[in-house]
Amino acid sequence: MSTALRTRGVTKHFGGTAALQDVDVRVPEHTITGLLGRNGAGKTTLMQVLSGQIIADSGTAEVFGEHPFENERVLRQMCFIREGQKYPDNFKVRHALRAAAMLFPRWDGPYAEALLADFQLPTDRPIKKLSRGMFSALGVVIGLASRAPLTFFDEPYLGLDAVSRQLFYDRLLADYAENPRTVLLSTHLIDEAADLIEHVVAIDAGRVVLDDATDRLRGDAVTFSGPATLVDELAGGRTVLRREQLGGTARATVRGEVPPAEREAAESRGLDFEPVSLQQLIVHTTAPSPGGTASEGTRS
Numbered sequence: 001m002s003t004a005l006r007t008r009g010v011t012k013h014f015g016g017t018a019a020l021q022d023v024d025v026r027v028p029e030h031t032i033t034g035l036l037g038r039n040g041a042g043k044t045t046l047m048q049v050l051s052g053q054i055i056a057d058s059g060t061a062e063v064f065g066e067h068p069f070e071n072e073r074v075l076r077q078m079c080f081i082r083e084g085q086k087y088p089d090n091f092k093v094r095h096a097l098r099a100a101a102m103l104f105p106r107w108d109g110p111y112a113e114a115l116l117a118d119f120q121l122p123t124d125r126p127i128k129k130l131s132r133g134m135f136s137a138l139g140v141v142i143g144l145a146s147r148a149p150l151t152f153f154d155e156p157y158l159g160l161d162a163v164s165r166q167l168f169y170d171r172l173l174a175d176y177a178e179n180p181r182t183v184l185l186s187t188h189l190i191d192e193a194a195d196l197i198e199h200v201v202a203i204d205a206g207r208v209v210l211d212d213a214t215d216r217l218r219g220d221a222v223t224f225s226g227p228a229t230l231v232d233e234l235a236g237g238r239t240v241l242r243r244e245q246l247g248g249t250a251r252a253t254v255r256g257e258v259p260p261a262e263r264e265a266a267e268s269r270g271l272d273f274e275p276v277s278l279q280q281l282i283v284h285t286t287a288p289s290p291g292g293t294a295s296e297g298t299r300s
Ligand SMILES: Nc1ncnc2c1ncn2[C@@H]1O[C@H](COP(=O)(O)OP(=O)(O)OP(=O)(O)O)[C@@H](O)[C@H]1O
Pocket: 014, 015, 017, 018, 019, 037, 038, 039, 040, 041, 042, 043, 044, 045, 046
């Protein structure tokens, strides 16, 4: 699979804050990639570097093999959707769509109209009078109808209710199946978006902590619970991402697989196994350790 986005050793400081530190990521072309991480992790900064909006202090960023900064050829292939997009004061919804139609070479007008109806957006309403959810929906409509070969959605749906968010996921998935392109989506709603995300980049405190296919990640950890002594016996020698205990019962999430024979033996002795959700995996990987910094794992 070819590479749409690539960074090597990207570091970016804002004053004394290291927003990105030595970031190497590779986003495959024609995937929906989730950019995940806690507040302030560096997601927006990474998207800004990749989309040529800001320049890294050091390291390189490539989009379709070229440097994005002031590169018209690359910029024409991109659409960047974020919360709080600024529009001219007198703009109505239809003006924003008209501007988008001029900006994006692959703009699909009829599809944009259909999306406006889906999200119940009134075309004649001044943008500054839209509700927060409607404002988010406008961004989502533009991002989808742009059909840009590379679309950044930076927390695009903060104002959307659950029904509208589901509509966004459904429309994105359906349209992406018909018009494959590269989508980088930053979100905190990991489990909601988990079915969309084929590739995960997770950052924590400016550093990449995961960069892998979702399927591989899902198979890369397992949770089991039962009598604490048995849990600790099975967890022994493995990287423990999380361990909780209530009375004599414990639950542990460990990296890697438990081979089938070992699992069967553990089950027959009273341990229960459950799959690890993407959200759990990200939380376990990026939650602060007792020492206060993010941990790849602790050993019990
Ligand atoms: N223009 C700026 N000036 C100063 N500090 C900044 C600036 N932009 C980002 N930062 C800092 O860089 C760090 C990373 O911010 P960034 O916005 O990239 O995080 P994020 O992962 O997108 O966060 P969130 O999920 O809360 O939106 C934060 O500590 C933030 O305060």
